[in-house]
Amino acid sequence: MPQKTMINAPFTLAGHAQHLGYWVIIRTLILICLGIAAVIFLWDGTVNLPFTEILTALVILTSVNLLTFVRLRKPLAVTQMEFFIQLLVDLACLTAVFYFSGGANNPFVSYFLVPICICAATLSGRYTLAIAGLSVMSYSLLLFFHIPLPILSPHHHQADHSINLHVLGMWLNFFISACLITYFIVKMARDLRAQEAQLNRWREDQLRDEQVMAVATLAAGTAHELGTPLSTMKLLLSELRTEYKNVDPLQKDLQLLQEQVNQCANTLRELVATAEQTKDGQLPSDNISNYCNTIIERWKIMRPDVVSTINIAPNQPDMIVQFHPTIAQAIINLLNNAADASPQNIEIDINWNAQNMQWAIKDSGAGIAEEVTAHLGKSFISTKTKGLGIGLLLTQATINRYGGTVSLHNRVPRGTITRLELPITLVSPTEPLAI
Known part of the structure; x- marks a missing residue:
């Protein structure tokens, strides 16, 4: 042409x-x-x-x-x-x-x-x-x-x-x-x-923010609608566990389903609690090591099938920090992306200093095509066959909003390295912890 x-x-x-x-x-x-x-x-x-x-x-x-x-x-x-x-x-x-x-x-x-x-x-x-x-x-x-x-x-x-x-x-x-x-x-x-x-x-950021707001509006309505089916599933699972209490293999599966449903219910409750906590500008405070471990434990409950290696560098300074509650969800999105790519081989390196916190999430999946890399986090695009492309978009918007960066790189010989860097907001030791 x-x-x-x-x-x-x-x-x-x-x-x-x-x-x-x-x-x-x-x-x-x-x-x-x-x-x-x-x-x-x-x-x-x-x-x-x-x-x-x-x-x-x-x-x-x-x-x-x-x-x-x-x-x-x-x-x-x-x-x-x-x-x-x-x-x-x-x-x-x-x-x-x-x-x-x-x-x-x-x-x-x-x-x-x-x-x-x-x-x-x-x-x-x-x-x-x-x-x-x-x-x-x-x-x-x-x-x-x-x-x-x-x-x-x-x-x-x-x-x-x-x-x-x-x-x-x-x-x-x-x-x-x-x-x-x-x-x-x-x-x-x-x-x-x-x-x-x-x-x-x-313009790209504005377009992405508009997409995020559309997703947020739909999420609020969806969260309200999920309450009833979750309650129904919890009731049925409880009855099934009582009825088949002598069938051990089935009990293990029902137990796993019960934990997953509880996790969904907890997520919905946290969504409402987060909105209540942050509407007046109040952010929760926590020890940074506890904060990172809480995210990892929460993710492990969500993905019990994943085999991962967690490396928290020794001799890290202990400090009280504040992060917006949506940061944890953004990190979990990145962890889930890595788990979807290679659930049997994930390495997670966590470091921090007085200025920022760094996460490096390494998987052994198929990697990312070069033509896709430039669009990740800017629009609804997914490298997974069943993905909607929403997770990385929301993660990128959330991390960038609070001054952080997310970058994805191909790993040698195969896989992806996801790097997250986020500024730290320190809390004075004299201030009470807002839990």
């Missing part, structure tokens, strides 16, 4: 293909102007120009322009280097034209500023510095090396060949303008790109 070079984005924020499309248009206009000027002088006959050399340079530039137009119809990415080379071709051809038409006295010589402006607005600083340096060097050389035209030479009536102060002033103005453009336009273009990138991140 051909690349679209139409004007569809701010110039400094567009892609290089669009930039090159703009440059083709600019180059076409300049070629038309120079071609008309050459035809007029050739028809008039009063000015003795080396038309063969000038037309050769213009034909070369026209051929490059046509080839560039055809190239833009191809589905190939335009790189910074390619655009830079295009600007170099223009500098070389125009320098040749100016050399054969009066050098620095040619009124079109200030056109050298245009490639500098375009480069400063679209390419990186090193390319802009190169274009500016070559433009200044070309202008400087044209002061001394050129085929003079009496009609364009301010000193043509003088006997000597010294550089006229007017021409020198033109060169100095060009040099200062090139320096200012190189510095300020590059800086403004870089700031615009950074702002656009920040706006894109804000």
Whole structure:
């Protein structure tokens, strides 16, 4: 599919293909102007120009322009280097034209500023510095090396060949303008790109927050509806355990079902309790080691089939901390993702210091495809056949909300490493614990 070079984005924020499309248009206009000027002088006959050399340079530039137009119809990415080379071709051809038409006295010589402006607005600083340096060097050389035209030479009536102060002033103005453009336009273009990138991140975060709010609304209604079926299941399980109390294998299964139903009921109660605790800004406080162990024990009850290795680094500082209750749920989501990937081989490393807490959850599953990694935690996407993609989205939103980060990496030889880092809010020892 051909690349679209139409004007569809701010110039400094567009892609290089669009930039090159703009440059083709600019180059076409300049070629038309120079071609008309050459035809007029050739028809008039009063000015003795080396038309063969000038037309050769213009034909070369026209051929490059046509080839560039055809190239833009191809589905190939335009790189910074390619655009830079295009600007170099223009500098070389125009320098040749100016050399054969009066050098620095040619009124079109200030056109050298245009490639500098375009480069400063679209390419990186090193390319802009190169274009500016070559433009200044070309202008400087044209002061001394050129085929003079009496009609364009301010000193043509003088006997000597010294550089006229007017021409020198033109060169100095060009040099200062090139320096200012190189510095300020590059800086403004870089700031615009950074702002656009920040706006894109804000849009992604806003979209994710809207999705999270939709999930939260549905969760509240679902939690209310689950109360009745859970009570029914608890009653039936109690009756089944009484009726089949002599069947040991069945008793073990019923016991497991009873624990799972109780866990669901506890989760619903905690959901309501969390809303009550946090509505006034009050957060529970706990010893950080107890906090981590409580999360692990709660997860083990939920996933009794999982074989895991828990590593809490020794000599960790003991401290009282506060975490929002939703943090624990976010960590459990990450643990469940690892358990779904490889329930028989999970390693959990927990560390903390006075500034933050780190969790590293390692599984031996299939890993994550590269094309999926960029979208995890930003939308409803799942790497599991039966997954809804909600867990990681909620986890990412929760951890980011409280200043933390979650990242997923492929593990060698196989599997995934999930890293969580979260700032710690310390509680003064004189403050009472809010349980």
